[in-house]
Amino acid sequence: MSLKLGIVFNFLQLPDVSKYPFVINKRTGGLLVKKGLFVYTKSIEGYLIGIIEKIVILNEYFSDALTIKAYNSETNPNILKGLFPSDDFEYAIAIVRNLGIVEFNDSNETEFSRIKRMMYPASPGKEVFLVEKEILEVFIGINRKHGLNVGKVKVSDIEAFIDMDRLLNKHFAILSISGGGKSYLTSVLIEELLTRENGYGTPAIIMVDVHGEYSYLKNIPALKSKVKVVDTSYFQISTPSLGAYSFKKYQEQISHVQLRELAKYIKTLRKDNDFKKKYTLNEIIEEIENDSEGGKNTKQALIGWLSELDRLKLFGPQENPVINNFVKQGEISIFNLQNEISIRKKQIIVDYICTRLFYLRRMNEIPPFLLIIEESHQFCPEAAHSKAISKYIIETIAREGRKFMACLCLISQRPKKLSTTALSQTNSKLILNIKNPYDLKHLMDSSEAITKEFANMISSLGVGEMLLMGNAVNYPIFVDIRERKFKSPTEHATLAQECINWKKVHSI
Ligand SMILES: Nc1ncnc2c1ncn2[C@@H]1O[C@H](COP(=O)(O)OP(=O)(O)OP(=O)(O)O)[C@@H](O)[C@H]1O
Ligand SMILES: [Mg+2]
Numbered sequence: 001m002s003l004k005l006g007i008v009f010n011f012l013q014l015p016d017v018s019k020y021p022f023v024i025n026k027r028t029g030g031l032l033v034k035k036g037l038f039v040y041t042k043s044i045e046g047y048l049i050g051i052i053e054k055i056v057i058l059n060e061y062f063s064d065a066l067t068i069k070a071y072n073s074e075t076n077p078n079i080l081k082g083l084f085p086s087d088d089f090e091y092a093i094a095i096v097r098n099l100g101i102v103e104f105n106d107s108n109e110t111e112f113s114r115i116k117r118m119m120y121p122a123s124p125g126k127e128v129f130l131v132e133k134e135i136l137e138v139f140i141g142i143n144r145k146h147g148l149n150v151g152k153v154k155v156s157d158i159e160a161f162i163d164m165d166r167l168l169n170k171h172f173a174i175l176s177i178s179g180g181g182k183s184y185l186t187s188v189l190i191e192e193l194l195t196r197e198n199g200y201g202t203p204a205i206i207m208v209d210v211h212g213e214y215s216y217l218k219n220i221p222a223l224k225s226k227v228k229v230v231d232t233s234y235f236q237i238s239t240p241s242l243g244a245y246s247f248k249k250y251q252e253q254i255s256h257v258q259l260r261e262l263a264k265y266i267k268t269l270r271k272d273n274d275f276k277k278k279y280t281l282n283e284i285i286e287e288i289e290n291d292s293e294g295g296k297n298t299k300q301a302l303i304g305w306l307s308e309l310d311r312l313k314l315f316g317p318q319e320n321p322v323i324n325n326f327v328k329q330g331e332i333s334i335f336n337l338q339n340e341i342s343i344r345k346k347q348i349i350v351d352y353i354c355t356r357l358f359y360l361r362r363m364n365e366i367p368p369f370l371l372i373i374e375e376s377h378q379f380c381p382e383a384a385h386s387k388a389i390s391k392y393i394i395e396t397i398a399r400e401g402r403k404f405m406a407c408l409c410l411i412s413q414r415p416k417k418l419s420t421t422a423l424s425q426t427n428s429k430l431i432l433n434i435k436n437p438y439d440l441k442h443l444m445d446s447s448e449a450i451t452k453e454f455a456n457m458i459s460s461l462g463v464g465e466m467l468l469m470g471n472a473v474n475y476p477i478f479v480d481i482r483e484r485k486f487k488s489p490t491e492h493a494t495l496a497q498e499c500i501n502w503k504k505v506h507s508i
Helices: 065-072 078-083 133-140 164-169 182-194 215-219 244-250 256-272 281-290 296-311 343-362 391-404 420-425 437-446 452-458 495-501
Strands: 004-008 019-024 038-043 046-059 090-104 112-116 127-130 148-153 159-162 172-175 204-209 227-231 332-336 369-373 406-412 428-431 465-469 477-481
Touching (some): 019 046, 182 215, 182 406, 182 477, 215 332, 256 296, 281 296, 343 369, 343 391
Parallel strands (some): 204 332, 227 332, 369 406
Antiparallel strands (some): 019 090, 148 159, 428 465, 465 477
């Protein structure tokens, strides 16, 4: 039997199709009826499920200024106060926002066949009940058996087991201000994916770790066999795999005439090496220098472009790590970019990783994957003036990845600076606190589900609270994020403690 919470009544032009008010019963079995609680009432269409959006407390005694003055005046003896049982006149009402109508199977009262949009308001006089846990789980779209447990649905005792397929399939974004808890939430998701039972199916995870925040996973005994970390100081792009026109991506100003010439040199080098030997950028440069025929200006320009690329120390005779061997199902491969300072270099690395992953996935040489990109606004910026080599491929994966089970997770503290094309393709959004009005507006523009009301709530979320919306759930829900099972050593680092512990690493 469901818990009775109150009775629907008429208040301020309500009920209408989207909302209804109810008077809260004085006794609700010890349950405090509060904002965020899921409730239902029977309407003529079926069971109308909604969420309490607002609670108002009213007391007729205290609605009139003169009465309050008389009541509180010094001449009013206490005995008179006793005659005014003002407490008894206090009552609370709740305003419920309707979410949908559920139709139950005739055979089983706790299973319902489908959720419909409501077309008719709740009836005044009808009772309002608390939605039971089992029904609420199905209604929200929780997958208790195989889902990823990220915490608790707010104002309920339901564990937020997010359905992995629904979350990953259409990409997702994790957004908040700096320090809002994005990396923390990401590590909770990674914990869930890595500790998921083999039989349930887990994709390969690839993490672009800009600040080296995830390397600690390698030191966790329970996880370490599933974690690989590459310090990108040793990262190498395979020069022989680059055709002349790929160089245009790295050196935009290179002209078509110069590219034609470059193609010629690459061709001879490949032929000379029997198409097998691994050559470097330096060898292409030597090939150009040794050529006695070509135009001097073109040769000089090409040498200039290639030398500049060579100085990045990114282009080697072969790929390192070899991406198709590196990426494994149920494991995480972390690319640690912590030691890279140059933003251009970081973008080239990310571009290469993404391009290779997407190519290999399309060829079915690697398993379905989840690619997580931290600080994604650096790699896929919105503004035309802040060019990033990696933008094109990230947008391509965002648009086309779903068909190849190449899933993307974009993490950003500046949604406004993140490409709208990419952001609007991330169907599920895990939103923590965002304060900046421009970021909020950008979010509202990129997703129609984010209304002004949600925007207001997002700006008041605390650390550890998130709004989860989009394909992962049937209705937006607020979640209290669970604690990490495996602690990062920097978790409780404070400025004062760091100052005490600090020692100069390299004495000059
Ligand atoms: N759910 C949570 N429970 C407990 N502590 C949390 C939670 N989420 C975040 N924190 C704490 O808040 C701090 C900031 O979190 P985190 O590093 O995840 O932020 P961030 O959004 O990734 O920031 P940045 O944008 O700067 O990378 C950390 O010290 C972390 O321990
Ligand atoms: Mg972070």
